[in-house]
Amino acid sequence: MIASVVVDIKTDAVNRTFDYLVPDFLETSVKIGQRVSVPFGYQKVLGFVVGIKETTDYPKTLKPIYELLDIIPCLNQELVTLAYNMHKYYFSLFITCLFTMIPAALRAKYDKRFVLNPGMELPFDLATIFNEGSLDYSKKYQEYLPSIQEA
Secondary structure, eight states, X not given: OEEEEEESOOSGGGOSOEEEEXXXXXXXXXXXXXXXXXXXXXXXXXXXXXEEESOOOOOSOOOBXXXXXXXXXXXXXXXXXXXXXXXXXXXXXXHHHHHHTSOHHHHOOOOOOOOOOTTOOOOHHHHHHHTTTOSOHHHHHTTTHHHHHHO
């Protein structure tokens, strides 16, 4: 199964759909209107599934969808069609039209943060990434620890 995805890159150069392979474990879950995480070049970007099909005209091997971000689609077929028609009629970006259809809470940017529990040691290879080569993370984050534990 193949999903047609509009990626969250706001430029005319990518103002179209891209085909992505739906992994076997996601075939029963992927629906039109869901947000997905997909590879785009060397980055991982958000996208919207706007179509599902069985074949593609793309001659090379398709990249798979990384993950589903929604269990229930945030857009139905009618809203996706409306966004497409707006995109064509007003000469606007398809992704911008899709984002106007969803609630503000789903448009928020989220950062993933890793917090080391007190008393745990960070492996050396991770310590060099997260602490700029320093293994002395306890002093650096000691002042933040009480506020993290309260949350």
